[in-house]
Amino acid sequence: MLDDRHGDAFVAFEHVQKSYDGQTLVVKDLNLAIGKGEFLTMLGPSGSGKTTCLMMLAGFETATHGEIRLAGRPINQVPPHKRGIGMVFQNYALFPHMTVGENLSFPLEVRGMAKPDREARVKRALDMVQMGRFISRRPAQLSGGQQQRIALARALVFDPELVLMDEPLGALDKQLREHMQFEIKHLHEELGITVVYVTHDQGEALTMSDRIAVFNDGRIQQLAPPAELYERPGNSFVASFIGENNSLPGVIEEFQGDKALVRLDGGGVIDATAVNIREKGQRTTVSIRPERVEFKPEMMPPGAHTIEAKVAEVVYMGDILRARLAVAGSDNFVMKMRNTIGQTRLEPGQVIRIGWHPQDARALEPTA
């Protein structure tokens, strides 16, 4: 995986701050290095600062403090049209008064390219997204998915080394969105371009990215590859933001190396891995993924602590069964079971004991 060495990073944010009103910081001391050819996603809720970062990179916002570098060159003072960065907008921003061909030709024209060259490039870019026969249509005559491809082709037609995408799939329906995710990823691999992708959809982020930067409150909360982010969230925000998650508040009772015993507020003791908690007696929130919760003793490691749970309801979801349990005073604890032949069917009211591998339960800082 790529290093955080700023020197040879393709894109680098160094101590970047941004304020719109001079009173509050929207981006607080951002440091980020993106390697050449990487697909990096900025993920976070709205207002977390991710789009602002993208706009600063594109040149539509100026950094209040700090430096942004592209291929080693500071670009704070470079106007957007001289940065050579391709960009795909949430609403596609296809020029409505131009045909598809004219839209694609536009970046080449402003670069002073001769007409035959332009035509060849446009054709190539359109073929790349399988839209060759739409060259003389207007954007309004295209479906959302088709517009999305044209926007992609337009951002790529002038061979930028860096492409920014601002929630490009937000307006598409689920099926099409998944399809396009695949296609974008495919293009990224094929062309070897660097992509910075902004989204608030964690599924999208997990599917496509080499690395994900989770934004909240103007800071990067965690920067990691998708699997690490999902399985080893660095703090409570990441744990709750990425994927479904059960949170159990409690107090650290004992450390055994990385392992910790946690006494839950609602009663009972469980195993967990200490992440950003270091002291005995500290309060903590333990985070467990629903699919890692076990209720069959043979699936748990020997000596695992278990706690009592009462089944509140079971929802049949096709591929899985989703059980809502009352655990340690909370009745919102979720457990997912694969819908296999011979899977035990739980009934509401049934009392079971649940447990997990200690590395699947992560003791994080307490939530507010």
Added chain:
Amino acid sequence: MKTTLILSTALSGLAFAATAQEVNVVSWGGAYETSQVEAYNKPFTAETGIRVNMIAADNPATPLKAQVEAGNVTGDVFDVEVSDAIRLCDEGALMEIDPAMLPAAPDGTPAVDDFVPGALQDCAVANIVWGTVISYNTTKFEGEMPQTAADFFDTETFPGKRGLPRNPKRTLYLALIADGVPAAEIYDVLGTDEGVDRAFAKLDTIKNDVVWWEAGAQPVQLLADGEVSMTTVYNGRVFDAMVAENQPFEIIWDGQYMDMDMFVIPKDAPNLDAAVEYLKFATDTQRLADQARYIAYGPARQSSASLVGLYQDGVTEMAPHMPTSPEALENAVMDDPEFWADRDAEMVERFNAWLASS
């Protein structure tokens, strides 16, 4: 029988009121309309009980023509210019008015002899005589003050811009007067091509110094702002500015253009009887004299002249301000509706072409 008669006479006002009679009078609005309301309408309603609805128009002849053409006449009495009165009368739109039905002067002189010449037409009775006069701002000149129409065209001796209305009727005559044509011969000269050329040639001498005005209120404002030093203006308007607003203006009566306003009744007036009553009442000697209390327009009856007293401020003697005073009449041009009915369109076109050429 006798009691009935007395009663009906005494209660005639009441009787009118009971039948809710009314008469619609279309006039020009402004101070002029106010003077008519004060001098005619209020005493008329007090005496007869007939309510008078005053309707203002830019030029009452326009709605009159429109109403007659549409076959839906709603006005009863219209206050129009002489040319329009004659034109509409010739076109058969107006009721003919027999002068014999108008009240005689207090000394018994019949109306026919009492009204000034031209004031009685086949279908119209004049109520006022008004003049377009030259007026100047006394603060604009030092020493000698302008006195004649010729001085109006002498921008060397009397510097400053000149105000003139943007129409041929009230400009061409002034040019000829200033060029030495006696008032009595104006229409003879203007009736020839050479005469018209002569008038335009005279106008050419001040063309670049003229500020053209359109509405009657403009020349007074131009004079007050110092935008022009001399202008032609309706005598009632400039009187108002001099007396009511104490503006430093003076009037030159030389080359006055006299016009009359006339009452006419359309043939299909909805309240014909009340309209005739109103016409007779409003044009009697006393009413015409009363009107001069409110505006400086001359009464159309000679018998009214001696009754004209003080302006409503109680100090200004009105007689010298009347366009019908001996001084004002000395070199005055009387409007000739026949001439202008023939020539207006042609002159207007030529006048505008002249304006546009530099």
Added chain:
Amino acid sequence: MANVALDPHAAVVSTASGGPAALTSADGTPLARALARSQRRARRRAFLLVLPLLAFILITFVVPIGQMLQRSFYNAGFSANMPQVSAWFAETERGTDPDDAAWAALAADLTAAAEARTVAMVGTRINYDLSGTRSLFTSTGRALRGGIEPPYRENLLEIDQKWGDPQLWSVMREASRPVTANFYLAAVDRARDAEGNIVQVDERQRVYTMLFGRTFWLSLVITALTFVLGFPIAHLLATLPLRKSNLLMILVLLPFWTSLLVRTTSWMVLLQQQGVVNDLLVWTGIIGASGRLQMIYNQTGTIIAMTHILLPFMILPLYSVMRTINPSYVRAARSLGASSWTAFRRVYFPQTLPGLGAGALLVFILAVGYYITPALVGGSSGQLISNMIAMHMTSTLNWSLAAALAALLLAAVLVLYWVYDRMVGIDNLKLG
């Protein structure tokens, strides 16, 4: 096929082989007829809803304007009141000298018209085409009240020699048909000579073509000025934060809320030679006291005052269009390598065209028809064609000529509208 597989949204249209069979509804009626029937009631109800407005427009707008326009080519002032001589004209060729029958018909018609008090209407009608003849008719009418004896020609000539003028007879022949193009000829400074040929009027009388030209030129200048001044304001309005843009909007709309006369008069106060602007220029020493600028009572005054008055009509459509232009278009253009000027020129500006078109059309059409402002501040060089229309409506009462001038103006505006439709498309017009 790969495309279709990749794009679920790609439309796949499969047409059944063979022509479509006539479909029927469940009860067997043809589907088209069933559909029409089911929609008929809704349509009728919708029609009833708009009926009052339709009637209102018809009564207050279409009918009066239609009547007015009819006057421009139809004037029965002569033909209806002079039936016998009109009949003689109808029977004879143009250029025929009046014979005894003609003189007899003329004398009979004049006598009858004098009785009916319509001779002035006849005179007025002839005066439109031949100035100075109205009094010929009215005075002859007065002379004829006692009746007339043959020989008619000699007796009429004795009343007035002008009756022998061939030009007069030519004009009467023209007027004997109520439908005439003469008012349109007059409206373009043309007239018919004694032989009936169309000729230009005397140079000293030519005023309408020049005024039409000036009207369209000034309207164009004013439209251009409202664009130059209004475009940045509209852009500001569309991009400023709401609170500031609302304040600015009030400033833009302020002229709408003040009376036209007040606005025009305040321009007088500002621009006249002894006015505020000149005072300021003299005070600051930019111009000398003797060199005060003439900014009003000429074309400059008309242009300034009308640009101000018509500015909102340009700003509002522009604003409403600009507000809908997503800022990401310009950003996209910039990110694609366009400088801010290129992005404006190639991407932003073309998208404002529907608003610009609407605003320009609106301003131009309004400017072409304006007359109060030019009348008050236009002096001699700032008069427009509508001032002449107003004058013929209210002063000379030649409504036929006024209608002809107005019809030409209307035609010009319609042509403009048509050109706009061909070039930009009327459906691209956005008024707000």
